[in-house]
Amino acid sequence: MNGTTNNDEQSARAAAQMRQQVLGAPDATCGKCGGEYFENVFKVKRVSALMSPNGQETMVPMQTLRCLECGNILSEISDFSAPAQEESAEEPVPKAKNM
Numbered sequence: 001m002n003g004t005t006n007n008d009e010q011s012a013r014a015a016a017q018m019r020q021q022v023l024g025a026p027d028a029t030c031g032k033c034g035g036e037y038f039e040n041v042f043k044v045k046r047v048s049a050l051m052s053p054n055g056q057e058t059m060v061p062m063q064t065l066r067c068l069e070c071g072n073i074l075s076e077i078s079d080f081s082a083p084a085q086e087e088s089a090e091e092p093v094p095k096a097k098n099m
């Protein structure tokens with residue numbers, strides 16, 4: 001009997017399931033060039049002494065993504081190209097005419 005193993009197995013299974021779901025999701029691509037690969041880059045915000053809790057100017061790194069192909073910075077979902085998916089998913093349900 002080993003409870004921890006059981007727990008590990010469960011979380012491992014959940015992780016595998018999550019991975020499966022992510023792998024099945026469509027690839028996000030660069031809104032400029034359609035590139036599929038990105039690297040982590042940081043934008044640094046200077047928080048002024050007036051706004052900073054400790055009264056000193058602070059640097060706050062904000063992680064964002066940069067397209068490896070064209071160097072485009074993708075910080076928001078709208079920076080990516082729209083997913084090339086079947087439209088039925090987002091389309092409003094057409095009015096039923098079978099009445």
Ligand SMILES: [Zn+2]
Nearest residue numbers: 030033067070
């Ligand atoms: Zn790009």
